[in-house]
Amino acid sequence: VVKIGGRLYTYRGSLQEIPGKEEALRAYKRLDAYVKEGGYSAALRLLEERDRSFVLSLLDRANLRGLGGAGFPTAAKWRSLLSNPDRPKYLVVNFHEGEPGTFKDRELVESNPHKLLEGTLIASLVLDVDEAIIAVREDYEAARAVLEAALEELRAFLASRGAAAPPISVVSVGGSYVVGEETALLEALEGRRGEPRVRPPYPTERGLYGKPTVVNNVETIAVLVDILRAYYEGREPAVEKRYSVTGDVERPGVYVLKMGTRLGELLKASGASDVKAVFIGGVSGGLLPGDADIALDFDGARKAGVGLGTGSVIVLSNGRCIVDAMYEVAQFFAAESCGKCEPCRLGTRELVEIMRRIKAGRATEEDLKWAESVAKTMMETSLCGLGQAAGKVFLDALGRFREEFEEHLRGVCRAGVCFR
Ligand code: NAD
Secondary structure, eight states, X not given: OEEETTEEEEEESEEEEOOOHHHHHHXXXXXXXXXXXXXXXXXXXXXXXXXXXXXXXXXXXXXXXXXXXXXXXXXXXXXXXHXXXXXXXXXXXXXXXXXXXXXXXXXXXXXXXXXXXXXXXHHHHHHTOSEEEEEEETTOXXXXXXXXXXXXXXXXHHHHTTOOOOOEEEEEEOOOGXXXXXXXXXXXXXTSOOOOOOSSSOTTTSOGGGSOEEEXXXXXXXXXXXXXXXXXXXXXXXXXXXXXXXXXXXXXXXXXXXXXXXXXXXXXXXXXXXXXXXXXXXXXXXXXXXXXXXXXXXXXXXXXXXXXXXXXXXEEXXXXXXXXXXXXXXXXXXXXXXXXXXXHHHXXXXXXXXHHHHHTTOOOHHHHHHHHHHHHHHHHHOSSHHHHHHHHHHHHHHHHSHHHHHHHHTTOOTTSOSOO
């Protein structure tokens, strides 16, 4: 996403303007339309329940795992908060989406904000929190405006029914990629520099202002609506996943498919052909060869040695150079590193320097070995996911496309994009 003259653009073959605030406010699904489709029916029924703990076993049954990328069992996180007697308790909805190629949360909120708000209501009631905060990244201006308008509608709706629910607020949070890391987000919400904290303690133990806090991603919270509605309608809950697809495909966008959909099916649906490699989980999950047809769920990804992460895929066709792509990835991580821990601060810069030399045909076999050892150290010792992911994706690229790196040592770039 780039900002030119105050307007936001995204690059999809050519620069395309991202809908502005006014357009987004015109287009989103209003409360009336949402309610007509059964919206808020699950939350309103939950409000009537005296004991809401059954929702935890529902989440277990649906096998809901954190859809921000890590896949931690949601019910386990919630139990950890519920077993903490300290008060006040907070729910923070993480809408600081920043992974490359990932826009699944923005698309959801801009089209159907009430689904996120209903999910927030459901989570707040089950967790018995004192306040829920939806933390929106600063440059998601349209999404924030839509959420604020929808929240006004919801407040009037609840008041007209005399329903008392925990307060929900929408807060804009600035900062870079790393502010999406949950403890960096908490720091930022407290008014400090957005740098990750050492965990444990996890936020459920000591979170916002040192108090018990559940931090859940937008998609995880929105999916609660499907799970609870299925329960009240006597259906078996099933989790759908939002996959954003970009890169060398004919139809980039967000695909909502069953969890566990094969990567090949997603690539076909998006019109990808001649695929050389696929970045998974944005780029943080790792890099797969183009013919890897894995199941797109947490276990399927793990079996293939990558992480599902945000579920986003970036497709590279055979015309692309892996070294060139990895140079960009290295630059991204170096620019976004907060610098708090050495392995990440120094390692990300070192990888950029080495990639620059490889691209220019000035690197040696020794450089590749050194880069490998730097990447391993980053993966094993960085404070948060940023440095760990930067190391992991580099090792994937080197492991799976070593031949191409070695060709560059001999001055050969098969895609013809380096040495120019
Ligand atoms: P993590 O596995 O360390 O933690 C996941 C969640 O589980 C956290 O909320 C954590 O607090 C909780 N948790 C773990 N153990 C716990 C325990 N014992 N008790 C209570 N809670 C516990 O992962 P992470 O570092 O939070 O996140 C990494 C992921 O973020 C990556 O997989 C990546 O895909 C994803 N990511 C997403 C984006 C995005 O834009 N959505 C951007 C970058 C990275």
